[in-house]
Amino acid sequence: MRELACDVLVIGAGPAGLAAAATAAEGGSRVVVVDENPEAGGQIWRSAMVHGPHPETSALAARALARGARFLTGATVVDAAGANTLFAVDGAGPIMLRAGRLVLALGATERFLPFPGWTLPGVFGVGGLQALAKNGLEIGNRTIAVAGSGPLLLAVAAWLEQHGAHVLGVFEQAPKASVVRFGLGLWRHPRKLAQAVALLRVLRQVPRHHDAWPLRAEGDGYVERVTFSVSGSERTLQVDYLACAFGLAPTTGLGALLGCDIAGGGIVVDALQHTSIPEVLCAGESTGIGGVDCALAEGVVAGHVASGHDDRARAACRRRDRERGFAETLGQAYALRHELRGLPSPETIICRCEDVPWSVVAESDDVRDAKLKTRAGMGPCQGRVCGGALEFLKRWPRDSVRPPLIPITLGELAEVGAALNRTEDQTR
Ligand SMILES: Cc1cc2nc3c(=O)[nH]c(=O)nc-3n(C[C@H](O)[C@H](O)[C@H](O)COP(=O)(O)OP(=O)(O)OC[C@H]3O[C@@H](n4cnc5c(N)ncnc54)[C@H](O)[C@@H]3O)c2cc1C
Incomplete structure (x- = not known):
């Protein structure tokens, strides 16, 4: 299996991940950035086939590249053997990623x-x-x-x-x-x-x-x-x-897989963007919805911490706190109203991968019960679509996750499984 080792591994090349990567690389760390999209930029700066790359993506990526960062695009992280060894899959098969510190900048998906x-x-x-x-x-x-x-x-x-x-x-x-x-x-x-x-x-x-x-x-x-x-x-x-x-729902799957605490729909972080797992930081919309400026500010703090510069991170917190304040007012202003829980009719499909109607899901007690009885959330999207809906409709947290995070081929699954077993033997 191909292997890549670095000091700081950033998952997600949206504004938060790019800011973290540029900051950590400038702080002297060897950085690798992984993103499942074919190009860096994340959602807002999605590089367009028609319009070309976004200038802010190019500027942040250039800062990271100038300090030797490596970008692995078109690669999805699907599994992990703890916080220091992750497995990604791209068109050419699985890759083992070893890192001293991990920055999760996974973004959000539409609800x-x-x-x-x-x-x-x-x-x-x-x-x-x-x-x-x-x-x-x-x-x-x-x-x-x-x-x-x-x-x-x-x-x-x-x-x-x-x-x-x-x-x-x-x-x-x-x-x-x-x-x-x-x-x-x-x-x-x-x-x-x-x-x-x-x-x-x-x-x-x-x-x-x-x-x-x-x-x-x-x-x-x-x-x-x-x-x-x-x-x-x-x-x-x-x-x-x-x-x-x-609105948007934070992407938390990889954080949940690693065992990070999840609350209020996002990955829980402290004042310096540490998650509940040592060596794992998180920045951007995966911690909660706050917009692009908040994602950038959190990415800078996480990048400083990841490269061992907590003093610089503290100095950058002021801007981040200001942006978080904005995020809170945003959340209050656009809170989803109760009436929306009455939108689906009994026949309305909730899980479109597995064709599960509302009348069936509504009777389940929790996500596990729904998965066992109806297969809701067990199709190719692995709950990326219905998870956000059920979080609101049934108040079910989106913390139920299992590897691989996206469907992969049996060959890739076997290779990742064998590498996971080897890693576990070595750490025993
Ligand atoms: C569909 C959509 C459209 C949006 N359009 C706008 C807009 O027009 N204007 C605006 O102001 N805001 C927009 N937003 C909000 C905006 O995306 C955010 O404010 C901002 O992009 C957040 O930056 P981020 O770095 O936290 O996340 P993102 O930009 O979402 O970046 C996260 C990245 O992580 C990658 N990723 C996640 N999981 C994995 C994994 N397991 N393996 C590899 N890579 C992974 C994703 O591919 C993605 O590129 C949009 C959001 C969404 C969901």
């Missing part, structure tokens, strides 16, 4: 809440539709409704408008008063205020609804119309696409 018709073709995640469009999906002159919750709705709606789509409306579940209060508090964050004003300027012709969410999507084999609840009344729109996501 989908199932409603009748949400599995119809043409219904996308909000960031999902943007990612597809960045990589070539035709959106010019398409009529699109954007729904769910969080500032990402406005960011993506504006992006869609600027790229030729016709956005019919933005449907935000949060009450208007709570969103307005959040907006008024932005004066403390001038950069974010400027971004919000710019987005609203692009969206000035687009109707924006609050207290609004999709009730059902319908169509003959493809979404054709969506009915929304808007302040208690029903409104139906003819659409080409529906983009819908109810």
